[in-house]
Amino acid sequence: xxxxxxxxxxxxxxxxxxxxxxxxxxxxxxxxxxxxxxxxxxxxxxxxxxxxxxxxxxxxxxxxxxxxxxxxxxxxxxxxxxxxxxxxxxxxxxxxxxxxxxxxxxxxxxxxxxxxxxxxxx
Numbered sequence: 001x002x003x004x005x006x007x008x009x010x011x012x013x014x015x016x017x018x019x020x021x022x023x024x025x026x027x028x029x030x031x032x033x034x035x036x037x038x039x040x041x042x043x044x045x046x047x048x049x050x051x052x053x054x055x056x057x058x059x060x061x062x063x064x065x066x067x068x069x070x071x072x073x074x075x076x077x078x079x080x081x082x083x084x085x086x087x088x089x090x091x092x093x094x095x096x097x098x099x100x101x102x103x104x105x106x107x108x109x110x111x112x113x114x115x116x117x118x119x120x121x122x
Contacts, residue, residue, distance in 0.1 A: 017042040017055065022064070025051075034116055038105035045116050050091075052100070067093065067100070072121040075099075077110055089113060 017037055026032075027048065034045040042053040050072075054063030075091045087110040090099035104110055 017053070019044070022051075022053070025064070025066075034113075036104060036108050036113060038103055038108070041103070043102055043104075043113075045120070047120075050117075050120075052102070065100070067091070069120040072117070075114070075117050075121070077114055089117070091117070 017035065019032060019035065026046070030046050030048045032044055032046050036043045040055050042055060044051040044053065049069060050067040052065040052067070054065075071093050073092045073094050075089060077087050077089045079087055087104060089102040089104065089110065091102065092099045102113070104113060
């Protein structure tokens with residue numbers, strides 16, 4: 001599978017999710033660079049796409065959404081409340097009216113995630 005590794009490139013990554021459980025979905029030239037986790041969701045940023053994993057699907061299956069960076073039309077961030085560190089990032093895809101919402105939690109630097117999206121989609 002090429003250069004895939006379950007070790008990732010940044011110190012922001014803190015996850016209990018075992019990347020090896022989905023290693024068969026990666027293409028030969030795909031590398032995982034960043035992983036973020038909040039509640040029942042895991043967000044993997046590879047060099048090719050964003051993968052959103054719903055770890056709370058019934059029957060212990062994983063729900064996967066693969067978003068190629070070239071399909072991202074725009075994105076924004078919003079604070080969930082006054083003096084609240086929990087932020088959401090909204091991602092609009094080409095030909096979609098409603099955005100995808102990433103809820104990142106208080107321990108994740110949302111500006112860092114925003115920069116990752118910028119680096120891959122702009």
